[in-house]
Amino acid sequence: MSAPMFTTERLLIRPYLAEEYETAFRIMDRCFGDGNRVNDREAIERYRPFVQWMSLNPQMLDELRQPAYGDLAVTLRDTGQLIGQVGNVPCLMPFDQIPELYPGISASGFNQTEVGLFWAIDPDFQRRGYAHEAASALIRDAFDDARWNIRRIIATTEYDNTPSQGVMRKLGMTLTRNPLPTPTYLQIVGVLYNRRLS
Secondary structure (H helix, E strand, O other), rough: OOOOOEEOEEEEEOOOOOOHHHHHHHHHHHHHHOOOOOOOOHHHHHHHHHHHHHHHHHHHHOOOOOEEEEEEEEEEEOOOOOEEEEEEEEEOOOOOHHOOOOOOOOOOOOOOOEOOOOOOOOOOHOOOHHHHHHHHHHHHHHHHOOOOOOOOOEEEOOOOOOOOOHHHHHHOOEEEOOOOOOOOOOOOOEEEOOOOHO
């Protein structure tokens, strides 16, 4: 076995390299912040151990005969340029308050674990289908690799993040809304069931 690597038409999805921490930080700050910390050396250095961990995680899981549960680097096949991050990741939230995910169960307030699909593409490379292309590769792996053997995969986003909701729809996910006002970070949930269930 070897650490995961996925090749798509335009992308190579692979484990991070530890030295990619500055680029990874810049992408995440631009995707989830306002991009004003891209030159903040202290913040960049705090991010370094996270990228080191992401660079080792796939190999360590593979040695344990576990699937690639975590974040991977998204690079352009032609140039090798790092343009984003994608992963099948642990997602721990009070999902039982989403009736479509836990029918017949009342919201308990307790968290449940789901396999969450995460993506973040550098704003300079958005609106070109890269998020869909990368996420599709990980969905195929999660549903086809016997080590996963999962029933469904989910993705979460905010009410106003219509681009992410568009990616979810293009992936074939059914979008649901949290009927409760809290937690504020659990607003839209996309769910895709393994085709073997149909």
